[in-house]
Amino acid sequence: MSEKPVLRIGLIGSGFMGKAHVFGFATAEKVFDLPFRLELHTLADVSTEVAQKAARAFGFARATDNWRAMVADPDIDLVDITAPNALHREMALAAIAAGKHVYCEKPLAPTHAEATEMAGAAAAAGVVTQVGFNYLCNPMLHLARDMIAAGELGTITGYRGIHAEDYMIDPLSPFTFRHDPAGGGALGDIGSHALATAEFLLGPIARVMGDCVTVVGERPDGRGGLRRIEVDDISRAFLRFENGATGSIEASWMATGRKMQHDFEVYGSRGALLFTQERFNELHFYATADRAGLRGFRRIEAAPDHAPYGLFCVAPGHQIGFNDLKAIEVAGYMDAIAGRSAEPFGFAAGARIQRLIEAIKASSASAAWVATPAA
Amino acid sequence: MSEKPVLRIGLIGSGFMGKAHVFGFATAEKVFDLPFRLELHTLADVSTEVAQKAARAFGFARATDNWRAMVADPDIDLVDITAPNALHREMALAAIAAGKHVYCEKPLAPTHAEATEMAGAAAAAGVVTQVGFNYLCNPMLHLARDMIAAGELGTITGYRGIHAEDYMIDPLSPFTFRHDPAGGGALGDIGSHALATAEFLLGPIARVMGDCVTVVGERPDGRGGLRRIEVDDISRAFLRFENGATGSIEASWMATGRKMQHDFEVYGSRGALLFTQERFNELHFYATADRAGLRGFRRIEAAPDHAPYGLFCVAPGHQIGFNDLKAIEVAGYMDAIAGRSAEPFGFAAGARIQRLIEAIKASSASAAWVATPAA
């Protein structure tokens, strides 16, 4: 029996998402029969000291403060970018130029133009890319998509998507990169998930009407003063899908008490689905075909019927966790690198999300519908 | 001890809402210490036969096919209109002209202009009016409003209101008065409840951006042909409240599987409330003041703490029903007639709802924000 080929990973960044990616690699390798053996080759961070400490903690063999050198290293097959958002473009383009596959945390880039440039470069170079939209990796979302595609709900008429949390409710929490006018705001930070889920389930959004709201107008600048906030705390949008359905999404990072309200409701002529990430191992399904008097939303629990859940747990109801979603993301990406399947959510998909975000913002500013053609 | 004065009621219409009103009168009289003894005096309907049958079933002493005569009868104190919507204006104006108090089912009138005319006439005549927005009579909604007013949630930042049902999902269900271009549509039929609840909780809506959608373009006309549908099946709106909060409402009568999704979520700087009419004896409350690590949405069950629940049930958790909401509505109206309190939801309030509906429709047609000043 031949050994699996090795895929050598260079990670840039060792913060939370870097750690989450490492968890993802480790779990993916144990749970899935990946096409590669993953080697944690080099970790790059802002200083050698930081990088070495993280490399030890995360299990990378080498550490560097020079991400450019790492990206150029011919031993590296895949560059994984979990550095600050503002650096994604430069790093990704360098990695693509060096012929590496690139795995990049969301948002891919602050603007649609930059994201498109990155997607174009990746396509031209023939490398395989992945953006970290891990909620889409949930088996229950795949079940939902498959049910919709199979016509279980009939013609889709209405959609409501939400991603709401409460991590910005304190008006005294300071200005951060999340408030940067270039790419910041609740819509980009978490509304992007609501948009990704909407298109994942129903296909392309044709046009949007947005309403972006800044609730906290100034925040401490960390130097004793205040800084004006220009980005949205809450955003809402009306949606028209290409398939004719209408809907809405809402994003808020000021939804007091909400920790992970990534919800959707899909209504069709023959059925409906309800979902909340707060209980993401469940999907609720209503079928008009059920007998009269006995109809109701059924709480379907994640089970081995819903691949790849069964690779994690052999029995239903045991539940996968957030980090397992990341492992599924990694596995899908590895399959794409190996040519077994299409990119699950590559740079073009990431650019698409940026387009929708910008369209909603532009729509809000102009109080006009903005078209968002898919190609 | 003196006897209570008698209030003699003339009811127009004997359909479901007529019956619901009669249930409301009967229960209100048993449960509350009303300022009046209610006398079911005369019931008017389209024919003497129909009216007589309903009068017997409902307990009215007299029946007539002549609502005009009944309205003019000096023995009648209160005219209760549950006739088709298109007749509300004519009947109400006649009753007001005769100096009667008028209780009218929603919608008050198909247009804001007519509703305003009716409200003006009532004010000029000094009669006391009531429009049937019974969901507002829920003790848990009063609890929510009181909590918001008392600052339990801090500054309100976000609101989401929904009223969704599924009674129009069948595209073969025929054209009815609910599809009448003058006053029909999901927004007017049930979105009106979402609007009423929004203003009940947070005060006046300052402006709206609407999105009204017709899903089923034609319906059987009942004569073998098809009739074009011009009214909305689904409507959505962005909202700006005068208090600075932003929000949205959604109305749909095509939400498959939903029977009574009259929901709201209110987020403030110090807390949040969640509610669904599907479980309307509960209110969910999150307080940032709770201890760290032990915070969460609390499921508050309706109890004698929440007046007037205790008049219905002496113990918590027993639950009131939909018809009890109508009884509370009646009791509040009787108090207003007796001068004990202001009109809970008079014709001016009903006209206000029509104004918001028209603003949302106009906004949708023009793709522009429309101001909805409160006065």
Place this chain on the structure above:
Amino acid sequence: MSEKPVLRIGLIGSGFMGKAHVFGFATAEKVFDLPFRLELHTLADVSTEVAQKAARAFGFARATDNWRAMVADPDIDLVDITAPNALHREMALAAIAAGKHVYCEKPLAPTHAEATEMAGAAAAAGVVTQVGFNYLCNPMLHLARDMIAAGELGTITGYRGIHAEDYMIDPLSPFTFRHDPAGGGALGDIGSHALATAEFLLGPIARVMGDCVTVVGERPDGRGGLRRIEVDDISRAFLRFENGATGSIEASWMATGRKMQHDFEVYGSRGALLFTQERFNELHFYATADRAGLRGFRRIEAAPDHAPYGLFCVAPGHQIGFNDLKAIEVAGYMDAIAGRSAEPFGFAAGARIQRLIEAIKASSASAAWVATPAA
């Protein structure tokens, strides 16, 4: 058209349950097409003053402090007993002796022997009786029973019933009639409901093994001292049903936070049902016949499919309340008096519950299974 015959009611007691009965009479008469016109004839209470006040409030034409005279009054057709439990037997026997139908609040009597005596007297006299087990009047419980009887769940294998509230958690709340060694305790007070529901759904319980626990050993006697408590605060029992199923019930009036946890779970070879009185307009149903991968507990909401819900609300999801259950109870009883149907829950049924209670207590005392043959 002939008028309905009149049924003249004499009520003994004007406390909460008296009021609830009056609500039930009023609502039943409005909602149902009863075989009788109900006349609130006379109200009896401990003093003329109390009785007169309650008669006015409740709408009775006459008041008396002499229940014996009222029971003997040939004008009275039905005696309704909501007086203290200790008086039920004497009052009911007197009413039966006078040939009256008797409606009695639960518990029918403190002991099985007395309850049996009462049931026997009623049967001998040919009068129609009713004991107030109103939770059984819920359309969702009838749906559950019908589904079980129709084999929707296959062979029943397991049952768990609970009735838990928290009204006795304060050890300083004083001794009351509920603590009376003769007939008091949580099992009799609310566990009786759990037992009634269990037999309503699955048929007779063949034997029991009980565990009755006193948590608060002494309570204030209301005269500055303490009084020893001998009755159960929490009771549990293992059950064997005649149909072969096994199960358990639990009763507690010390379940902190619980206001109305009247729950059951029924498991069968082909399906299962879950119910909680906390949300009593819902029944949750799991069917193994649903497609693999799409199975789950469905939340069935009360609807016109579930008679007599449709008499209260023409649309699904609107919900009936606790007092509506009492109206359904009244309607069923009236049908039985008119000979249209069997007694829904007559004195024999009430005696049966007392038998089960005594068996559980005896079993707990002896640590032995006790047989509870149905006849």
Place this chain on the structure above:
Amino acid sequence: MSEKPVLRIGLIGSGFMGKAHVFGFATAEKVFDLPFRLELHTLADVSTEVAQKAARAFGFARATDNWRAMVADPDIDLVDITAPNALHREMALAAIAAGKHVYCEKPLAPTHAEATEMAGAAAAAGVVTQVGFNYLCNPMLHLARDMIAAGELGTITGYRGIHAEDYMIDPLSPFTFRHDPAGGGALGDIGSHALATAEFLLGPIARVMGDCVTVVGERPDGRGGLRRIEVDDISRAFLRFENGATGSIEASWMATGRKMQHDFEVYGSRGALLFTQERFNELHFYATADRAGLRGFRRIEAAPDHAPYGLFCVAPGHQIGFNDLKAIEVAGYMDAIAGRSAEPFGFAAGARIQRLIEAIKASSASAAWVATPAA
């Protein structure tokens, strides 16, 4: 900086639990700062071929069909037993004799006597042991235990624990080791979890009264015939805790529709807790100290406040999965081996569970309470 010492693991068995343990080792090493570097040294299974295949899949360096040799290998520090239950004793005793730490899947042994022998041997040898009761590793269960210990609930009065699933509802599913009269049955298989949770939260159970029921009397023997089933399909028990609380547990593997109903409810004089493993990242808490009118069960979501959740996810509401519970189990065990903490759930704890199981079975057979002193 010094390197961590290496802990070399020898795994016996490569079925589902073997895989789950390997997931646990991998995740634990990534998520926690373990005192050891874990080395997957040797995997033993029934044949060299099976062992080699699993070793490759799981990442073990060596494979063997001779577990005795592996256990004797001086390079091995820890023997991890996920072989069939019937072999646990022999393997564990051999490993202990060789001075190894032993990690053993539940049930530790079919009988209390054997389990006690194993615990005694481990204690005598001074090795550190662990039995796989992973539900106890949930941060929300630790929160519950800490709250109870801190008096948040006041004096505990009532407890109800359940572990119900439905994997044995098919009467045609054949006889397996789970039906073995020695150690089989629902009580041992999953009721053991309910017992472990009960004692984890409230401390030792002083005595039990059991009710063990066989529902399916015969099952296919896999050779065309039927085999009599002697073990319990459903078991129930009344409980007395040493702290004075009373309660019950129930175990069923025939609870149609239930996939992971590991639930508990704890009631105290000042508060209550509700939990279900179906949504195991939540704990519901009721406090009588909350303001009147605003009390209710709060849904606390797992968050970094609840260690070690924060090592898995930096933000609240993201949720850990079943396999993460195993990683927490591994981490706790490693700390115990390193002497940093006591054994989280060693062989003595495993033997305790067997004692409770046997006591319930004996009690059921004799219809008598059986004492279960803790030491």
